[in-house]
Amino acid sequence: MPRATIIDVAAAAGVSLSTVSVALNGRAGVSEATRERIQRIADELEYSPSLTGRSLATKRSYTIGFVVQRSPEVMSTDPFFGTFIAGAQEAMTQAGYAMVLQLSPSLTESEKLYRDLAGSRRVDGVLIDQLRVDDRRIGLVRELRLPAVAIGPSQVDAPLPLARQSAADGIVRLVRRLVHLGHRDIAHVRGCLDYVHSVERRDAWLATVRQAGLEPGAEIQGDFTMAAGQLAADEILGLERLPTAVVCVNDLCAIGLMTGLQTAGLDVPGQVSVTGFDGIELGTYTSPNLTTFKATPAEVGRVSASMLIDLIGDPDREPWTVDVPLGPMVPGGSIAAPGHR
Amino acid sequence: MPRATIIDVAAAAGVSLSTVSVALNGRAGVSEATRERIQRIADELEYSPSLTGRSLATKRSYTIGFVVQRSPEVMSTDPFFGTFIAGAQEAMTQAGYAMVLQLSPSLTESEKLYRDLAGSRRVDGVLIDQLRVDDRRIGLVRELRLPAVAIGPSQVDAPLPLARQSAADGIVRLVRRLVHLGHRDIAHVRGCLDYVHSVERRDAWLATVRQAGLEPGAEIQGDFTMAAGQLAADEILGLERLPTAVVCVNDLCAIGLMTGLQTAGLDVPGQVSVTGFDGIELGTYTSPNLTTFKATPAEVGRVSASMLIDLIGDPDREPWTVDVPLGPMVPGGSIAAPGHR
DNA sequence: CTGAAAGCGCTTACAG
DNA sequence: CTGAAAGCGCTTACAG
Numbered sequence: 276m277p278r279a280t281i282i283d284v285a286a287a288a289g290v291s292l293s294t295v296s297v298a299l300n301g302r303a304g305v306s307e308a309t310r311e312r313i314q315r316i317a318d319e320l321e322y323s324p325s326l327t328g329r330s331l332a333t334k335r336s337y338t339i340g341f342v343v344q345r346s347p348e349v350m351s352t353d354p355f356f357g358t359f360i361a362g363a364q365e366a367m368t369q370a371g372y373a374m375v376l377q378l379s380p381s382l383t384e385s386e387k388l389y390r391d392l393a394g395s396r397r398v399d400g401v402l403i404d405q406l407r408v409d410d411r412r413i414g415l416v417r418e419l420r421l422p423a424v425a426i427g428p429s430q431v432d433a434p435l436p437l438a439r440q441s442a443a444d445g446i447v448r449l450v451r452r453l454v455h456l457g458h459r460d461i462a463h464v465r466g467c468l469d470y471v472h473s474v475e476r477r478d479a480w481l482a483t484v485r486q487a488g489l490e491p492g493a494e495i496q497g498d499f500t501m502a503a504g505q506l507a508a509d510e511i512l513g514l515e516r517l518p519t520a521v522v523c524v525n526d527l528c529a530i531g532l533m534t535g536l537q538t539a540g541l542d543v544p545g546q547v548s549v550t551g552f553d554g555i556e557l558g559t560y561t562s563p564n565l566t567t568f569k570a571t572p573a574e575v576g577r578v579s580a581s582m583l584i585d586l587i588g589d590p591d592r593e594p595w596t597v598d599v600p601l602g603p604m605v606p607g608g609s610i611a612a613p614g615h616r
Numbered sequence: 617m618p619r620a621t622i623i624d625v626a627a628a629a630g631v632s633l634s635t636v637s638v639a640l641n642g643r644a645g646v647s648e649a650t651r652e653r654i655q656r657i658a659d660e661l662e663y664s665p666s667l668t669g670r671s672l673a674t675k676r677s678y679t680i681g682f683v684v685q686r687s688p689e690v691m692s693t694d695p696f697f698g699t700f701i702a703g704a705q706e707a708m709t710q711a712g713y714a715m716v717l718q719l720s721p722s723l724t725e726s727e728k729l730y731r732d733l734a735g736s737r738r739v740d741g742v743l744i745d746q747l748r749v750d751d752r753r754i755g756l757v758r759e760l761r762l763p764a765v766a767i768g769p770s771q772v773d774a775p776l777p778l779a780r781q782s783a784a785d786g787i788v789r790l791v792r793r794l795v796h797l798g799h800r801d802i803a804h805v806r807g808c809l810d811y812v813h814s815v816e817r818r819d820a821w822l823a824t825v826r827q828a829g830l831e832p833g834a835e836i837q838g839d840f841t842m843a844a845g846q847l848a849a850d851e852i853l854g855l856e857r858l859p860t861a862v863v864c865v866n867d868l869c870a871i872g873l874m875t876g877l878q879t880a881g882l883d884v885p886g887q888v889s890v891t892g893f894d895g896i897e898l899g900t901y902t903s904p905n906l907t908t909f910k911a912t913p914a915e916v917g918r919v920s921a922s923m924l925i926d927l928i929g930d931p932d933r934e935p936w937t938v939d940v941p942l943g944p945m946v947p948g949g950s951i952a953a954p955g956h957r
Numbered sequence: 958c959t960g961a962a963a964g965c966g967c968t969t970a971c972a973g
Numbered sequence: 974c975t976g977a978a979a980g981c982g983c984t985t986a987c988a989g
Contacts (some may be wrong), residue, residue, distance in 0.1 A: 281967060292967080292976085292977090293975075294976095296968060299906030300968085304975080306975095323735030324736065325965090326677070326736040327671040327677060328968085329967050329968075330668040330967085331669060331672050332966080332969075332981055333967085339715070359717045364719060373716045374717060375717075376716075378702045378705060385982075395665065396667060501898055501901065502897065502898065531901070534875075534902075557842060560842065561841045561844050620982095621982055631959070631960085632961070633982095634960065637983070668982070670984075671983030672967085672981085672983065673965055673984040674983085674984065674985095822961085847977030
């Protein structure tokens with residue numbers, strides 16, 4: 276027995292298709308009595324409207340695309356994604372939207388994914404995350420006339436609606452705290468500078484250190500993984516002078532760094548203070564606990580998804596920006612005055 | 617200027633809609649000459665068929681649903697998901713399918729998500745992962761007449777096609793290795809026994825230890841996270857007799873355990889040997905490196921997705937099972953003979 | 958080898 | 974307040 280369609284409901288209720296449609300969609304033009312009657316009959320028949328039928332009529336797929344340009348391993352490790360997606364989903368489900376997720380390690384491959392999503396009109400719009408410097412996707416979605424919202428830090432100046440969360444503010448405050456504790460040699464483990472997120476954090480560290488009248492400490496190339504943090508430890512141990520504090524691009528990197536330093540026999544924070552960024556749960560289990568700043572990826576997800584849904588409803592709207600406030604600083608035992616034991 | 621439709625292509629080529637459809641879909645019934653001509657014209661017009669139009673005609677959404685019943689944090693931490701999704705996508709993209717991902721922390725909420733996916737016919741089928749003992753979803757997809765493939769360990773006996781990978785084989789071999797090294801007190805940090813994956817691994821540990829004529833060591837409740845591993849360390853340290861080896865439910869848990877034991881001043885593997893399961897990259901960065909067994913989530917993803925696509929093409933097919941072979945054992949420095957330094 | 962027609966399941970002006 | 978009709982963009986028997 277095939278599922279009930281709107282025709283079955285109309286027939287059972289003895290009204291026309293349009294009346295059923297109007298009634299069930301809660302639009303004006305049907306008496307409350309008939310609406311209730313139709314609703315009851317629809318429920319009895321277990322009628323549930325077909326997304327495809329509606330899509331064809333409304334020219335909307337009620338689907339949003341999210342193409343993640345990262346290797347599966349990194350995507351799995353980064354605490355951002357799950358929480359972000361959960362938040363985005365909340366906003367989407369409410370509006371009848373769902374998310375198609377595509378992973379792609381390579382840039383050219385992901386470009387093809389965007390083209391296919393747009394070409395088949397599988398999605399009504401896309402979320403653009405992990406922005407790179409001069410990101411090609413910005414021109415691409417424009418060419419494809421694909422509504423898009425970007426997620427990025429504060430300096431991004433793209434001709435797209437932007438949901439932004441400034442990690443810079445957090446880094447600034449962490450560096451100031453270290454300076455206040457008496458640190459004069461503050462190093463940084465940065466992410467790959469192709470990403471605006473890395474640039475933002477590096478710049479914030481650099482500017483704040485200089486502003487305090489200090490010579491910037493070593494700048495070490497890392498990335499957003501624990502593994503990179505561990506490798507960074509080796510590099511720091513190889514410096515002619517050990518920095519007294521290291522500001523890391525994110526928590527995972529900071530945790531890897533702490534582990535690396537401790538494995539080499541150093542005391543954290545006794546010999547080296549370490550800070551992270553993100554405020555992930557794992558940082559509360561390390562010993563010492565990580566001093567970091569809390570990001571709010573779920574909120575960023577919610578905001579960016581609802582921005583995109585708004586944009587889909589009004590595609591010619593001028594680009595606008597929404598700032599998502601950062602969470603609080605998370606104090607931990609991973610920093611102390613230099614030389615403290 | 618709206619995008620070209622099949623009507624535009626037909627008009628430009630001076631043929632009927634059906635000829636265009638047949639030609640572009642590579643079906644028989646069109647001369648090679650016209651097919652090429654139509655293809656060329658379609659390319660010129662940048663024609664790309666609308667998924668919605670096709671969906672309505674074929675009664676397929678060309679979309680697969682994946683509802684993940686886990687908290688966003690855990691999902692983010694578990695290395696399984698990203699790799700699994702990447703593998704599944706490979707199989708799906710080839711067949712013109714895409715994946716709608718939904719996260720849901722609660723069981724009742726996820727049940728609603730399945731109902732909505734089925735009701736709106738947003739998806740042609742679903743992948744069921746993280747199977748629980750007596751999983752309600754098995755009855756649910758049946759009630760919803762929603763094609764589904766389950767992903768699980770070897771003892772699952774569900775009336776569904778099953779893509780299975782036996783972690784048990786790996787655990788058995790790890791335990792045997794420990795026995796061979798001379799261990800007589802082998803503990804286990806298990807996952808929550810609601811999950812068949814936890815049960816499978818616990819049972820494998822228990823059976824193998826007994827088979828070796830040993831008294832089973834302590835069985836400690838943990839889960840699949842690092843945090844749980846760290847907590848398990850405390851519990852192990854509180855035992856009246858320290859086990860000489862601990863078999864953990866997965867790598868993250870094992871890494872957390874190692875960290876916890878080391879923080880307490882214990883030597884791994886000198887005082888306690890530790891094994892994991894999954895073979896994640898992080899385990900190669902710990903000190904000592906983790907001894908574990910490699911799972912192949914990408915392959916499980918590929919296999920389960922293509923099974924589901926097959927099932928969608930033949931919904932009345934009898935349930936069948938595909939075994940995905942486990943990867944190799946990953947030797948590491950985290951195990952040694954008991955009392956070894 | 959090609960075309961005309963029906964149909965997939967909805968929504969939305971437009972009449973009445 | 975309700976209905977008849979057109980249309981969204983395809984595919985698929987069925988004729989010719």
